[in-house]
Amino acid sequence: MRLNAALLLSLSISIIEVLAAHSVVRRMTDDNLAHGGECGTPYTLKDDEIMKTAFERVERERKQQKRQVNLNPIVFDLHVAVVAANMTYNGGWVPAKHIEDQVKVLNAGYLDAGVSFDLKSVRRILSRRYHDLLNVPETDEQAIMLSNYGKAFRLGDVKTLNVNLIGFTTDPETYGFALPPSFYAEFPEYDGAYIRFDSLPGGASPVRQGSTLIHEVGHWLSLWHTFQNGCEGFGDEISDTPAEAGPATGCPETRDSCPLQPGLDPVWSYMDYSAEGCRVRFSPMQIDRMRTAIDAFRS
Numbered sequence: 001m002r003l004n005a006a007l008l009l010s011l012s013i014s015i016i017e018v019l020a021a022h023s024v025v026r027r028m029t030d031d032n033l034a035h036g037g038e039c040g041t042p043y044t045l046k047d048d049e050i051m052k053t054a055f056e057r058v059e060r061e062r063k064q065q066k067r068q069v070n071l072n073p074i075v076f077d078l079h080v081a082v083v084a085a086n087m088t089y090n091g092g093w094v095p096a097k098h099i100e101d102q103v104k105v106l107n108a109g110y111l112d113a114g115v116s117f118d119l120k121s122v123r124r125i126l127s128r129r130y131h132d133l134l135n136v137p138e139t140d141e142q143a144i145m146l147s148n149y150g151k152a153f154r155l156g157d158v159k160t161l162n163v164n165l166i167g168f169t170t171d172p173e174t175y176g177f178a179l180p181p182s183f184y185a186e187f188p189e190y191d192g193a194y195i196r197f198d199s200l201p202g203g204a205s206p207v208r209q210g211s212t213l214i215h216e217v218g219h220w221l222s223l224w225h226t227f228q229n230g231c232e233g234f235g236d237e238i239s240d241t242p243a244e245a246g247p248a249t250g251c252p253e254t255r256d257s258c259p260l261q262p263g264l265d266p267v268w269s270y271m272d273y274s275a276e277g278c279r280v281r282f283s284p285m286q287i288d289r290m291r292t293a294i295d296a297f298r299s
């Protein structure tokens, strides 16, 4: 009898797990515009809608209280997990110096936003499976794996940044992803930034030396890609990043991929795919949106 009860319990847990994973996958794939390439962060209609509603509420409160956007310094706790396949650099076992330098580069990137990150812990997790296979939850298997990983290893609450250094071994084009703050209420275990271990300053990547994490934390704080929705409609919902038809590569500073819209492509923004040393800042309105998202979701 006891055995049957245990069996029933474990069966119902796995059914719940699969249903939850399936609803994550549905949300991830409901409108995956402009997803792919270097960053795996998906644009989802549901998250866009949740964020718009929350931002309108924060802005209404601000108007009532005659307040400006809050730019007072804010510090987030930061936990880094090194998820390595083995204890070699190529297996993801990154030197402590790379992590220290990455935190410096991250904080420099967020200086203008008044946001900083205080490194509280570095943990080293040996798992070839997680190192190789953790990825954007676009299939049930990926969602279950990411959820199990997050339940086991994620630290802190909605105000805590968890950075996970992984390999994307079976998906070498991808450098990182992070789920938007609107995702946390329903699926907290998925929260955090996942980046390739060799994209850190001093790392082996020939293309990235630290800006991948700045970019992914931009998603963690609500930003979409500068090329979101191409030349049409609301774009990335930021008025001072001109519309852009698609991601930039290299540093095409005079590129104007949406000639019927004002402004040259915002290749200078961390939220584009332009080269290291070319994407170097956030626009004032990107900073306003991140600070509004902090008020709405992460404070």
Ligand SMILES: [Zn+2]
Binding pocket: 039, 040, 041, 215, 216, 219, 225
């Ligand atoms: Zn991205």
